[in-house]
Amino acid sequence: MEIVERDEGFLNFLSPAILVMIGILVLSIGALSLVVLHYFVPVLIPDQIMANVQINLVGQIIGIIIIFVVLIPLFKLKQVETQTPTISRTIKVLGIACLALTASMGLALALFFLLTAFGIPVDSSYTGFILGPEHLSNPWNLVLLFAFAVFGAAIYEELLFRRMLIPALELRGMAPTAAVIASSLGFSLIHVPNDLINGGFGFFVTHFITTFSTGLFLGFVYVFTRNVIYPMIIHGFINGIAFIELILISLDDFNLLLIYAGILMVLILIGIIFGVLALVWYFRDPPPRWVEISRIKSRIVLLPGFIGYLIIA
Structure with a gap:
């Protein structure tokens, strides 16, 4: 793909900000349509929990x-999209993902214990599911x-x-x-209202930091590979872990939770080993730094546009 030369001002950041708002608006319209349908045809959505799931889906x-x-x-x-997935690149990316996800989980646990030590509750905002x-x-x-x-x-x-x-x-x-930092901030910010309203300050802090760090990783995976399939797979795997946790919490069986925690620790250990091997392989046979799609002649005017994007989006 030919690299586009740009020499433009901060007003160009208006369209990415609008893009984020349109994306959220589209999701909200879809959810709102089912909420309205729920009141007119209640039999389609039998209770509030499944209503939450169906409306969001x-x-x-x-x-x-x-x-x-x-x-x-x-x-x-x-x-x-300029890159076709290959087996070797997929193994490298997913291997390094194991390291990044392990680090993210460790950060979440550290924040959880830190906030708990200061008497700040960390109640999940996803109890409605x-x-x-x-x-x-x-x-x-x-x-x-x-x-x-996992999928949606x-x-x-x-x-x-x-x-x-x-x-x-x-x-x-x-x-x-x-661009990765800006998209990660947007990714974190869309979770804030639900986290504050349904989870509280403690969960907001931990979830904001972990979603931002995960967003950074997913963003860099995307610019390195230029194929959205990779971050989709990783994101789906992360949400799959959360799905299993929701089911185990629903079963309310402490022994099952202990077994799950043990399995998770083993998987984390395997993931670290696999990730280190993938990282060594990655640096021994590195791909290009990333796939550039544009280049600007002057970046002096971009800071006001970046700030404006964050405010609008």
């Missing part, structure tokens, strides 16, 4: 379709929760924040590193 599906059909062509981002025994008896409910948490969230959020937002910022003069 439908919103994600609508958002994904609109991103593909409308937003990517509208913002001229269709030709950005914990299924009761009456839900677990119906396998369809598990399918819906899995589709929402990973695909929608990676399309919006990595596949669309990073190239949109780069094509307007932002360096790849700055």
Whole structure:
């Protein structure tokens, strides 16, 4: 793909900010439509917990379709994907992902213990998705929760924040590193309202830091590979761990939680070993630093635009 030369001002950051707002608006419209439907046809959504799952899942599906059909062509981002996944690159990326995810989990645990030591509760904002025994008896409910948490969230959020937002910022003069930071801030900020309202300050702090660090990693995976499939797989794996935790909490069996914690520790250890080997392989046979899609002649005017993007988005 030909590198585009840019010599433009800070007003160009208005369109990426609008892009984020459109993406969130699309998701909200999809959710709102099901909320309205719930009141007119209550039998479609039997209770509040499954209503949460179904409303969010439908919103994600609508958002994904609109991103593909409308937003990517509208913002001229269709030709950005330049790399085809290969087996060796996939192994390297997923191996390094093991290290990054282990570090993120360690950071989350450290923050949890630190806040708890200061008497600040860390209550999850996702308790509205914990299924009761009456839900677990119906396998369809598990399918819906899995589709929402693992597939819908990973695909929608990676399309919006990595596949669309990073190239949109780069094509307007932002360096790849700055674009990754900006997209990661946006990725963290969309979780803030739910975390503060349903989880409280403690969970907001831990979740903001971990989503930001995870967003940074997913963003760099994207600019190194220029294929959104990689961050989608990693994001889906992260959410898959959260899905298993929700199910185990729903079962309310302490022994199962202990077994799960033990398995998780073993997987983390395996992941660290696999990640170190992948990292060594990566540096012995490194790919290009990243795939550039634009280059700007002067970056002096970009700081006001970057600040404006954060305020608007």
